[in-house]
Every structure is written in structure tokens, then in C-alpha cells.
Amino acid sequence: MSQTTEEWEPKIVALVCNWCTYAGADLAGISRLQYPPNVRLIRLPCSGRINPFYIVKALQHGADGVLVSGCHPGECHYISGNLIARRKFAFLNNFLNYIGIEADRTIFTWVSASEGDKFARVIDEVTAKVKALGPATRLIKTD
Amino acid sequence: MNDIEKNIREEAKRLLDENLVDLVIGYQEGTLPLQTAPVFISSGDEVDKLVFNSCCKQNLAIYVHAALKQHHQAQERVKPEDKKQKVVGVIARGCTSRSLVIHLQEQQYLREEIVVIGVPCSGYIDKNKLAEKTDGAEIVAGSVDGDTVTVETAKGTTKLKLDEVLAGNCLTCAYNNPVISDFSAGEIPARDCADEFAEVDEFAALSESERWDYFSREMNKCMRCFACRNICPSCYCASCFAEQSQPEWVGAGINPSDNQVFQVMRMFHMAGRCVDCGSCVEVCAEGIDLRKFLKKLDQDDQNLYGHKAGVKLDEPSPLASFRENDRETFIFEPE
Numbered sequence: 190m191s192q193t194t195e196e197w198e199p200k201i202v203a204l205v206c207n208w209c210t211y212a213g214a215d216l217a218g219i220s221r222l223q224y225p226p227n228v229r230l231i232r233l234p235c236s237g238r239i240n241p242f243y244i245v246k247a248l249q250h251g252a253d254g255v256l257v258s259g260c261h262p263g264e265c266h267y268i269s270g271n272l273i274a275r276r277k278f279a280f281l282n283n284f285l286n287y288i289g290i291e292a293d294r295t296i297f298t299w300v301s302a303s304e305g306d307k308f309a310r311v312i313d314e315v316t317a318k319v320k321a322l323g324p325a326t327r328l329i330k331t332d
Numbered sequence: 333m334n335d336i337e338k339n340i341r342e343e344a345k346r347l348l349d350e351n352l353v354d355l356v357i358g359y360q361e362g363t364l365p366l367q368t369a370p371v372f373i374s375s376g377d378e379v380d381k382l383v384f385n386s387c388c389k390q391n392l393a394i395y396v397h398a399a400l401k402q403h404h405q406a407q408e409r410v411k412p413e414d415k416k417q418k419v420v421g422v423i424a425r426g427c428t429s430r431s432l433v434i435h436l437q438e439q440q441y442l443r444e445e446i447v448v449i450g451v452p453c454s455g456y457i458d459k460n461k462l463a464e465k466t467d468g469a470e471i472v473a474g475s476v477d478g479d480t481v482t483v484e485t486a487k488g489t490t491k492l493k494l495d496e497v498l499a500g501n502c503l504t505c506a507y508n509n510p511v512i513s514d515f516s517a518g519e520i521p522a523r524d525c526a527d528e529f530a531e532v533d534e535f536a537a538l539s540e541s542e543r544w545d546y547f548s549r550e551m552n553k554c555m556r557c558f559a560c561r562n563i564c565p566s567c568y569c570a571s572c573f574a575e576q577s578q579p580e581w582v583g584a585g586i587n588p589s590d591n592q593v594f595q596v597m598r599m600f601h602m603a604g605r606c607v608d609c610g611s612c613v614e615v616c617a618e619g620i621d622l623r624k625f626l627k628k629l630d631q632d633d634q635n636l637y638g639h640k641a642g643v644k645l646d647e648p649s650p651l652a653s654f655r656e657n658d659r660e661t662f663i664f665e666p667e
């Protein structure tokens with residue numbers, strides 16, 4: 190990339206549940222809350238539908254950070270999708286860090302449909318964290 | 333012939349002669365010194381081929397799965413009244429029995445489709461350690477007598493202590509007797525073993541970049557032959573993500589990133605399912621340190637969910653269950 194570090198803006202992939210975080214993002218928009226434009230939201234039916242491979246593939250294809258967000262425990266539309274997902278994420282998050290992927294590259298959180306302000310704050314902070322890390326260099330596929 | 337061999341041969345003969353099993357899967361002498369190979373016995377006259385010693389490396393559960401899956405598929409087109417059950421007997425040491433438990437938990441076959449001939453096991457010889465001790469010279473003959481391994485190479489004869497060449501997973505294995513069995517060929521006291529996670533803790537204490545350097549260096553050696561996947565009893569899917577093309581999870585070609593992604597995904601599939609049998613390490617022609625990474629998942633399984641792969645039949649695997657109050661310290665909360 191020809192950009193200097195000062196102007197470098199991270200690309201963040203956000204894998205989010207349709208019923209909560211995606212609606213939370215909508216609410217943030219309707220409420221005219223400002224948050225950094227670095228995230229690309231990918232809407233999925235439930236955090237339980239987030240194949241952990243999506244996270245790995247996002248990193249492989251150059252995401253500087255991956256945010257995963259679903260309904261709070263106990264509030265999943267499909268009752269326990271997020272509770273099963275939570276275990277998968279715990280294993281994956283620890284494992285990725287263990288092999289040397291920076292801890293802040295993958296971030297997991299819960300944001301409900303009524304938490305527009307939380308959504309904006311999450312994006313603010315996640316963007317700042319990933320910016321502090323600098324561009325991703327590990328697991329990336331280069332030709 | 334040791335006592336254990338005598339016992340398993342007698343039991344295998346009885347099972348086959350009385351038609352209680354259709355097949356016994358065990359170990360036979362290999363064609364190379366200090367090696368054994370799997371053997372599939374379907375007649376009581378052949379049981380003298382069976383051996384059991386410290387050169388028995390393979391986890392035989394994968395063959396039990398293959399034999400029964402093949403049978404199930406063949407039975408699909410048979411009229412209900414003509415359906416037959418196939419029963420497979422297997423020589424099972426600790427880790428093999430744990431893999432059988434995983435298959436049973438994952439409903440791959442029924443308990444009555446297998447007969448577990450349990451054997452006590454105090455470990456097998458690691459080919460990489462052996463090669464190290466003999467400077468990589470070709471082994472022309474070898475024998476194990478009690479605690480001494482005698483290896484003959486073109487350069488001369490070496491005597492080694494068995495413990496020096498046992499596989500790393502065997503040295504920390506406390507499952508020296510099978511966790512399930514229908515017949516026991518003997519029992520030994522459980523090994524008073526070293527901390528199985530010492531290596532994981534040591535690695536985790538390195539910096540992120542040191543860990544990444546090690547991981548990527550190891551994965552760079554991988555030629556994606558998939559031998560590690562093929563030998564693993566927990567990797568039994570008929571179609572594997574590694575060969576899928578839509579979506580293409582793992583790119584064809586030799587990009588190092590695809591090696592990394594392949595192993596991250598394969599190992600992730602082992603969360604709560606790897607019994608630390610060491611078969612993948614044993615078959616890897618590149619000598620990749622897979623265990624260092626697999627053990628991390630094992631450690632998390634134990635620390636986060638108090639689970640140990642394949643030890644208890646009635647304990648569900650961690651990714652097939654949950655608790656409402658599972659630890660979620662990794663969940664991010666904005667300020």
C-alpha cells in the first residue's frame with residue numbers, strides 16, 4: 190500500500206446476528222450516532238450460524254480485525270444459538286492467540302437491538318484497538 | 333509371545349470361532365524393523381498374526397469406523413428383513429478406546445457393533461526420536477526387551493532406554509488402561525506422568541511474534557498430503573472442508589497461508605475431540621510439531637469446560653453442549 194501509517198484506515202469485518210446487533214446498528218443509524226466507517230457488516234441469522242471458519246477466512250483475505258456480535262446470552266432468537274457459539278468462539282479466540290494472532294484482531298461481544306449507543310461505542314473502540322495494532326500481517330494470503 | 337499377545341490371540345480366536353464378531357482389527361509385525369502394521373482378521377486360523385508391543389503406533393479406531401461405515405452404506409440398499417449386522421472386534425489401548433467412545437457419542441455406530449479387546453499400554457516408540465538417537469541412519473534390525481531397545485544400523489548397534497524414545501504423548505498419558513472394554517488382556521498401573529500441559533504453558537509464555545514465527549515455520553513444512561487427517565479417528569467426514577471447492581476453504585496450490593488455514597481449521601475441529609493418540613504426529617512425513625497446538629485445545633477443554641475427550645461415554649463433547657454460566661471473560665465490553 191502506498192498510504193503512510195498516519196492515513197492508514199483499518200478494514201474491519203463484523204459478523205453480526207440479524208436479530209440483535211444488526212438491528213442495533215440500524216438503531217444507531219436512526220439515532221444519528223456517529224461511528225467510524227471502517228466496519229463492513231455481514232448479516233447472519235444468528236451468532237450460532239457464524240461458522241468459525243468465516244473468522245479465519247476474513248483474516249486470511251486481509252481483514253485487519255474481525256468483530257463478532259450476537260444477542261446477549263439468554264436472548265437468542267433461537268434460544269441457545271449464542272450459547273453454543275460462545276464455546277466455539279472461546280476455543281477459536283484462544284487458539285488464534287496461541288498461534289500468535291494478536292489478541293485484538295478478533296473481538297467478540299453482545300449487542301442487543303435496543304443498544305444502538307453500545308453498538309456505536311463498540312465500533313469506536315474496536316476501530317481504535319485495531320488501528321493501534323496496525324495492518325494485519327499474519328495468516329494473510331499474498332500471491 | 334508375551335502374556336498380552338497370548339490373551340488377545342485366544343480371545344480373538346474365540347470371538348471369531350463362535351461367530352461373535354465378523355472381523356478383528358489388530359496389529360501385526362511390520363515389514364520394517366521396529367514397526368507394526370494394522371491387520372484385519374476374519375478367521376480364527378489367522379489370529380497368530382496378532383502382536384502387541386511398544387511398536388504399535390496406530391490408533392486403530394479409524395479402521396473400525398471405516399469398516400462399519402462401509403457396511404452401513406452397503407446395507408442401505410438391502411431390504412429390511414435381509415439387513416445384517418456386522419460386528420467388529422478391535423484391539424484397543426487407552427487412546428484407541430477413547431476414540432471409540434467419541435465415535436459412540438457421535439452416533440457413528442452402536443455399542444453392540446463393536447467388541448473391545450482391551451490391552452494395557454505403556455507407550456509406543458516415536459519414529460522421530462528414534463531417528464534422532466540413531467543419527468537418521470537406516471535401521472536394519474531392532475528389538476525391544478523390557479526397558480531396553482536395541483537398534484542396529486549400518487553404523488553399529490545402539491542400546492537405548494525405552495523411555496528415551498517413547499512418543500511425547502505417551503509420556504504424559506494417564507490412560508494406560510482402556511476406558512471401555514469387553515475383554516481385558518491385562519492391566520497395568522497408570523503412569524505417574526509429567527504435566528501434560530507443560531509444553532503448552534511454555535509456548536504460551538513466548539511473545540505473540542515468537543509464537544507466530546514458530547507456527548508459521550512449522551506450517552511452511554506442510555505439503556498438504558492430508559495424512560494427518562486421514563489417520564485421525566476423529567476426522568471421519570466423508571467430505572472434508574479441505575477439499576471443498578464451493579466455498580474453497582483451503583486454496584489449491586502451495587500458498588503458505590493455505591497451509592496455515594488448513595491446520596487452524598483441522599485442529600479447531602479437534603476441540604474436545606482429540607485424544608492425544610499422536611497418530612497424526614507419527615504419520616507426518618515432515619515431522620511437524622502438531623501436538624504443541626492440539627494440546628492447547630485439550631487444555632482449554634479441560635480448563636474451560638472440565639471435559640476430557642473420550643473419557644466418559646455419558647459426558648457430551650464441549651461443542652455439543654453448553655452451560656448458561658460458561659466463562660465468557662473473552663467477551664468485549666466497551667467502556
Ligand code: SF4
Pocket residue numbers: 553554555556557558559560561615616617618619620
Ligand atoms: S501429515 Fe504433515 S505434511 Fe501431511 S498434511 Fe498433515 S501436517 Fe501437512
Ligand code: SF4
Pocket residue numbers: 391560563564565566567602605606607608609610611612613626
Ligand atoms: S488430532 Fe492427532 S492426536 Fe488427536 S486424535 Fe487425531 S490423530 Fe490422534
Ligand code: FES
Pocket residue numbers: 206207208209234235236237259260264265266267268270271
Ligand atoms: S438470534 Fe441473535 S444470537 Fe441467536
